[in-house]
Amino acid sequence: MHQADGSGQLYALVDCNNFFVSCERALKPSLQGRPVVVLSSNDGCAVARSNEVKALGVKMGAPWFQMQALARRHGIVALSSNFTLYGDMSDRVVAILRDFSPEVEVYSIDESFLGIKGMDGQWATPSAMGQAMRQRVLQWTGLPVCVGVANSKTLAKLANHVAKKQPDFDSVCDFSSMTKSELDALLAHIDVNEVWGIGRKTAEHLRRIGINTVGVLRQASVNTLRTHFGVVMERIVSELHGVSCLGLDEAETPRQQIIASRSFGAPVMTVDALAEAVSSYVARACERLRGQGLVCGAVHAAIETSRFKESEQHYANGVTVPLHDPADDVRLLTGAALSGLRRIFRAGYQYKKAGVILMDLSPAAIRQHSLFDSVGMGVQSAQVMAAMDAVNALYGRDTLHLGSAGTQSRWMTRSDNRTPLYTTSWDELPRVRAG
């Protein structure tokens, strides 16, 4: 029986191996064992690689045209991406994981965090539970996964990394059952840039001050790190010590922005051609907007020439067009995007990419209760309550809070992390209303 230590949390990170490639293989078993890449739109570059392809040195994001020779030599199979398939397979994996724990955070299309504290009773160890997950997902979907277990999400990510890289772990690695010296020995050999939240820039910076491995990072002074790198690093290091700072985000939070953008197969020169692309992007973004019951307050339009052509001057520009009223009307949003496009269009360039971003999103239900016009003290409490009820029924009871900030009365704030000081909890609502 594994021992429950004092930290109180236990996370499993379940991550599908080479997800897009594995989905294609599940559909077409003859691809098993062969080198396979899945390509981005326009078959531009590799967005997923099988182990065989990784072994050939092909990097993530490598342009397809640059590996033609290699592909011919080794018989690499290149497939166009099929996101409908991947989304469907992802849903099936998540459904299986929910049988193992009710606490599931779907982190991305191919990975989920599970809260497994107290859920592993029917297995001898967390590792045994991980093996059970892995076998069931493989059996029911054909997808191979790796499982990392630890007392914090950041450590669980690292454990997953070890499970993937070190075959003797048999695809499941549990840090929580290791002794301190066992864990130290493992972390001493892991590069800092493998840590969740430490990217290229920060890793370079860390290396410059002599911090190369996770082991060294864990020993570094928290105060020094905090002054050099800010609060994010502070949190990362706490997590690396097994102190859980990042909780499980189980509820589906509404998007803050919706992006639709594409690179063009062939360059585009005219404003008309760009307008056509932009219109179609708005239409797709708008569909997602309404699907989530949101309205948008501003539309951002952007265009760009090729970043890779040295011979031509690079031009990239974008502009945000505010709307008079938040809306989800496709004609309104298209109009805004096109007026933005006309402002940034410059003739004579070969455009390779365009996109739109729907910004300043809010639940449409607020509109239905005319709350946008009624910010301030004069508003009827019943009206506020009705609107909040409607919104919270739609998005979960914590979507909106009533609160106030200083002398400025602020009837509603979205309960995102940026404004925690101004929100009061749902339970305090009646008191705030009475005041």
Next chain:
DNA sequence: TCTGGGGTCCTAGGACCC
């Protein structure tokens, strides 16, 4: 010739208010 498409969070700096 051919180089993806989404997202989030944090910080710094300026405008503005009392």
Next chain:
DNA sequence: TCTGGGGTCCTAGGACCC
């Protein structure tokens, strides 16, 4: 009008994630 502190709000840009 000047000086100054304390504070909020908004935005752009950077870094990161998959």
